[in-house]
Amino acid sequence: MIGYYVHHQGLGHVTRARGIGRELARRGVGVVAFSSLVRPDDWTGEWVRLPTDETNTPFEPTAGGVLHWAPLGHEGLGGRMRAIAERLPDLCLVVVDVSVEVALLARLFGVPTVVVAMRGDRSDRPHLAAYDSACTLLAPWEQRFADQGWPAHWSEKTHFVGAMSRFDDLEPPATRARAGRRVLGVWGGGGTDLPAGAVQAARAATPGWDWVWRSPADPSPDLWADLHGCDVVVCHAGNNALAEVASARRPAVVVAQPRPFDEQRHAAAAIRRAGLAVALDEWPEPDTWPQLLDEARRRGGEGWKQWNRRDGAGRAAEALAHLAARVTP
Structure with a gap:
């Protein structure tokens, strides 16, 4: 039996878990699975619902910089760790996406850990402990798109399985007639919002383009159809958004959002190096949008085949199945 910890923030962690599961x-x-999220409808295995460890008054949450989030005296944190610890003796390995504390907990129980790697500068003390102690790292990107400066001893134990999205098994929908030029904005709920009025200013600067904006506040009823019904996608540089745009092979303007460890800026840099799309480190000035949209449309979306081969979940599951067979007595 494999354990799988799923972080609650954003959609990327649970999307990966569903596909790999x-x-x-x-x-x-x-x-x-272990998570404070509600069990997804399509999850076929067991789902252990964990209490939340969020608190407005954390006390020594980082243990002097050794950990990321372990506030002292917090009942929710203790309940989470106890619920996981009770099951660790039954598990042959634990996949952690993502939590330094859960990875170290499993390792201290003598259970092999597979840490899902994240982009950005992970050289801080907690990440070093989690990544160095893992028996395997699972990278949801191709090795050619790895961050520059990725340590060699991490690469040697990493399975680079490529991007994965909920759309990877789908065929493109029937072609829909479009009047004029359409921009689809795909913005996530995992972090910082856009500057006030940013989308309105971009719309005003691009007459002749029809902007449709999708976000957790205004979700798409059919994002796959929306992706194929647009001429250019504008999205942030989170793993999940990029995987979905890449699966649909759409021309794109990718704008990195501020994130801890500069995670999205590293993704944008990888996209720029490969020339897959227009990729920016911050939201651009309004008067640059006409050129950016034209450049994205000229570049096209076929280059995304290199980013998402549409088999990432299968490759990850194959790696985990082999590892589980190897470590099971």
Whole structure:
């Protein structure tokens, strides 16, 4: 039995878990998930709902910089760790996406850990402990798109499985007639909002372009159809958004949002180096939008095939299944 910890913030962690869990089930490998999120409808294995560890008054949350989030005396944190610890003796390995504390907990119980790697500068003390102690790292990107400066001893134990999205098994919908030029904005809920009035200013600067903006506050009823019904996508540089745009092979303007460890700026840099799309480190000035949209449309979206081969979840499940077989007595 494999354990799988799913972080609650954003959509990327649970999207990966659902895809990998589905592929593991096809291979006959059992998975038990641990998360404070509600169990997804399509999750076929066990789902252990954890209490939240969020608090407005944390006391020594980083243990002097050794950890990221372990506030002293917090009942929710203690309940989470106890719920996971009770199941660790039954598990042959634990996939952690993502939590330094859960990774170290499992390792201290003598259970092999597979840490899902994140982009950005992860040279801080807690990340070093989690990544160095993991038996395997799982990178949801191709090795050619790895961050520059990725340590060699991490690369040696990393499975680079490529991007994965919920759309990877879908065929493009029937072509829809479009009047004029359409921009689809895809913005996530995992972090910083846009500057006030940014989208309105971009609209005003691009007459002749029809902007449709999708976000958690105004979700798409059919994002796959929306992606194929636009001429250019404007999205942030989070793993999940990029995987979905890449799966649909759409021309794009990618704008990195501020994130801890500069995670999205590292993703944007990888996209720029490969020439897959227009990729920016911050939201641009309004008068640059006409040129940016024209450049994205000229560049096209076929280059995204290199980013998302549409088999990332299967490759990840295959790696985990082999590892589980190897470590199981």
